[in-house]
Amino acid sequence: MKMKAPLATAVAMAVGLLVLVGYFIPLQIFTGLRMLFLQWAVILAGAALVVGVINLSQYHWAKMRRRGPGRLASAVLIVSLWGTFALTLFFAPASAPVQWLFQAIVIPASIALMGLLAFTLTYAAVRLLRRRPGLFSVLFLGTAVLILLGAVALPGVGPLPFLSDTLRPWLAQVPAAAGARGILLGVALGTVATGLRILLGSDRPYGE
Amino acid sequence: MTAYLTGAAGILGLLFVVLFGLLMVVLRVVKQPQPGRDLRPLRAFSRLRRAVNLTVESGQRLHISLGRGEITHPKAAVAFVGLSTLERFVEITAVSDRPAVASAGTGPLGILARSTLHAAYKAADQERRYRATNARVTGLTPFAYAVGTMFITEDDAVAANFLVGSFGPEVALIADGSSGHDALTVAGTDNIAAQAVLYASADEPLIGEEVYAAGAYVGSGGLHGTSVVVQDIFRWFLIAAMVGGALFKLLGGAL
Numbered sequence: 001m002k003m004k005a006p007l008a009t010a011v012a013m014a015v016g017l018l019v020l021v022g023y024f025i026p027l028q029i030f031t032g033l034r035m036l037f038l039q040w041a042v043i044l045a046g047a048a049l050v051v052g053v054i055n056l057s058q059y060h061w062a063k064m065r066r067r068g069p070g071r072l073a074s075a076v077l078i079v080s081l082w083g084t085f086a087l088t089l090f091f092a093p094a095s096a097p098v099q100w101l102f103q104a105i106v107i108p109a110s111i112a113l114m115g116l117l118a119f120t121l122t123y124a125a126v127r128l129l130r131r132r133p134g135l136f137s138v139l140f141l142g143t144a145v146l147i148l149l150g151a152v153a154l155p156g157v158g159p160l161p162f163l164s165d166t167l168r169p170w171l172a173q174v175p176a177a178a179g180a181r182g183i184l185l186g187v188a189l190g191t192v193a194t195g196l197r198i199l200l201g202s203d204r205p206y207g208e
Numbered sequence: 209m210t211a212y213l214t215g216a217a218g219i220l221g222l223l224f225v226v227l228f229g230l231l232m233v234v235l236r237v238v239k240q241p242q243p244g245r246d247l248r249p250l251r252a253f254s255r256l257r258r259a260v261n262l263t264v265e266s267g268q269r270l271h272i273s274l275g276r277g278e279i280t281h282p283k284a285a286v287a288f289v290g291l292s293t294l295e296r297f298v299e300i301t302a303v304s305d306r307p308a309v310a311s312a313g314t315g316p317l318g319i320l321a322r323s324t325l326h327a328a329y330k331a332a333d334q335e336r337r338y339r340a341t342n343a344r345v346t347g348l349t350p351f352a353y354a355v356g357t358m359f360i361t362e363d364d365a366v367a368a369n370f371l372v373g374s375f376g377p378e379v380a381l382i383a384d385g386s387s388g389h390d391a392l393t394v395a396g397t398d399n400i401a402a403q404a405v406l407y408a409s410a411d412e413p414l415i416g417e418e419v420y421a422a423g424a425y426v427g428s429g430g431l432h433g434t435s436v437v438v439q440d441i442f443r444w445f446l447i448a449a450m451v452g453g454a455l456f457k458l459l460g461g462a463l
Contacts, residue, residue: 045314048318049315055322058340120381120384120409124405125408182416189446190419190439196225196435197232200232203423205320206320
């Protein structure tokens with residue numbers, strides 16, 4: 001069988017091994033090579049960002065030309081994307097007009113979406129009982145409600161006694177922290193396995 | 209961030225990684241795992257496989273969302289799992305009129321998704337069906353990515369969304385957009401907060417390391433099956449070490 005991308009595989013394995021060795025063995029030659037490869041990766045990631053922006057524009061340009069639904073949103077995206085790019089090139093990222101764009105449009109839009117997220121999550125919580133009724137769903141929702149009640153101060157009452165000073169900290173610091181650590185250990189083992197599959201040439205996420 | 213590990217931590221770390229890798233190779237040579245066998249049943253992957261097969265018949269698409277992990281950071285590992293599954297699913301759906309679509313929140317992941325799609329179509333001898341715009345960078349900030357991705361379900365007649373990458377809590381918007389169009393959402397991530405959010409908003413959430421086993425469950429081959437077995441071996445080893453350490457401390461030992 002013809003091996004897929006032999007040169008890319010060899011480069012990925014060699015660079016991966018050197019970066020890994022540079023992390024564990026503090027010899028100047030390995031740590032120096034590791035830092036050099038990481039710097040190259042950061043530069044390439046910057047170049048890839050430009051490719052990503054071009055890809056995004058290509059898709060929305062094609063969508064605009066098809067005159068289908070959503071073409072107005074695509075036009076707004078292209079105008080704002082390249083308008084911001086031109087403005088930043090002309091002035092500078094730290095200039096007043098670019099900062100104004102950021103503070104008057106990007107941040108408020110993100111905050112608005114964050115607000116929307118609160119409603120989305122509330123709706124998802126309600127649907128959870130319908131979609132997956134069971135003990136764990138009830139436990140999940142019950143804990144979420146207790147944590148929320150323990151985090152707020154009610155008008156005229158203030159922080160709820162016992163809930164805010166005893167139960168909520170205990171829930172967050174004992175069962176939640178223990179569960180999160182268990183999950184993180186699983187995530188760490190999965191990350192090691194994924195990295196090793198790439199290092200051994202079994203996974204080739206560079207495709208061709 | 210420390211540039212490197214020193215002393216005993218460095219040696220132990222290296223030993224851990226070398227042993228992990230050796231076990232993966234040895235088990236692969238000794239015992240060839242069969243796709244789907246020797247694995248505990250996970251409803252999420254059964255439903256996903258069924259949905260992928262149905263997309264070909266119903267003329268709908270599969271969407272894989274790769275998240276926003278930077279490739280210079282361990283957070284990219286979970287997106288690499290997504291790329292492996294993307295390759296496998298493209299092999300299955302290559303003859304479909306509506307090919308699979310992938311979305312990414314960073315430039316490098318966008319390029320890798322495009323490259324994986326192209327290679328998968330080429331391998332399936334269906335290169336003419338490949339479209340570069342089927343691998344998209346949908347946004348470069350967390351919320352821009354979430355909003356850009358949630359419209360894929362609507363615009364591209366998506367029947368199943370597989371969210372496998374590094375996300376924040378904003379992933380709830382993608383899951384909500386998906387359920388609004390009756391599309392199946394199977395989702396897993398490395399981020400604890402996003403996992404909690406996905407538990408409530410996804411049809412089939414993948415908890416913890418389940419997402420890293422995706423390749424083994426969808427039959428990606430290679431070392432996917434054996435890496436799941438080695439993960440289990442090391443998990444038991446870690447459990448024993450933690451319980452042993454706690455007992456040792458409890459009995460008055462000094463570490």
